[in-house]
Amino acid sequence: MREDFLLLNPGPVPLARDVRQAMSEPMVSHRSAEFESVYEDAQNGLDYVFERSSLDGTPTTESDGTSLIFNGTATMAMEAAVANLAGADDEVVSVVNGKFGRRFKRIADRYANVTPVAFDWGQSIDPEAVAEAVTDDTKVVTMVHNETSTGLLNPVAEVGEIAAEHDAYFVVDGVTSLGGDEFLIDEWNVDVAVTDAQKALAAPPGTSAMYATPRAQEAFDGESAPFYEDLEWHLRKADSHQTPFTSAVPLFRGLALAVGHIEDEGMPERIARHRRQSSAFRAAFTTMGLSMFPERNDASEYSNTLTAVSLPASVRENPTDFFDAVTERGASISGGQAHLGGEIFRVSNMGNLSDEQILRGVRTIGEAFLEVGADVDVEAGMAAAREQLR
16 A cells, blocks of 8 residues: 555544554563553543543543543443443433444343434434433433534534433443544533544554443443443453453554544644544535535534535446545545445544645545546635635
8 A cells, every 4th residue: 555545534544653653562461560551641641532622621521530441442332331331121212313323222222121212314313302212211321422424413412411311321422523522521411431542543443442430430230241341340450550351452552652642732722623624624525516415403513523425416326436536546535334325425534634634635535526527626625625724
């Protein structure tokens, strides 16, 4: 693969050179002091991300919560949260308006009685419909903050208020927002937040993280969870900067450096950069003559880390040619998932992309459209992107 190949798909994202190099360092035992230092660095960096993801850098929580790191991607963290909080006799309300909301619902189906609140993929969540579903008998409410399959930023604050009114535990997938956008734990009444290394944290794929508030920790029941996902056990081992089982040492090294870079940049600056770059993508594509895919309402916004755009009708006839044209120009973007395949394309600005890489992505996509016969105005799109990036 060419050295300057540009990853614009929503994870894995490009890695900093020192993050890549850290993974090639000599191996050490996962029970050594050297590894405990790596885990502590990664945990401290994650604490910063979870607890400082605000536009002004003020703390997002006053609770003494704990960041946990898992030897598995965010699906593991999602399952661990549900399995440790809900049992067979409990009700879980799962809010679904895309692939990853559906995944949360499918996970919960294995452990509890699930009441889904479902919307068409790309349609905004109606908080009133959620309020009708959540009752005093609801044990857990799950939802996705940034629905990567559709490019929508969902109304976590409104749903969190509903969960709090009924004393339900609120578990939020922040996989593609944490590390790239605002995430307010206390204000949104979040009990458990999960994220993934390979997304806005800009770390190698294979690990994930969870932030558990003291309220959630008190409710964890490891006996009801899969052996590998016993959160009581994970919490005990985290006190000594270890995981219960053999840790993926190279991946933890990469994660520790990556979250350190986030703290160096500062969350307010990082959030502002992601918002500026996503605005540039949206302005570029709409100015070219393309249409955004998701449907917003008063409670939702476009994603600030992922842009989902409808493919022109002429391109939908053979979308493979368009995606091949992008790849031939040294870049990678993603299509739609499941039934949205061939309907949309998705482009990510998660991680540490420069403004120059955003502009390169705009031109690459525009030229690929021209190659397959789509009527787009590439130069107008470039000008609109530059204006936003200023």
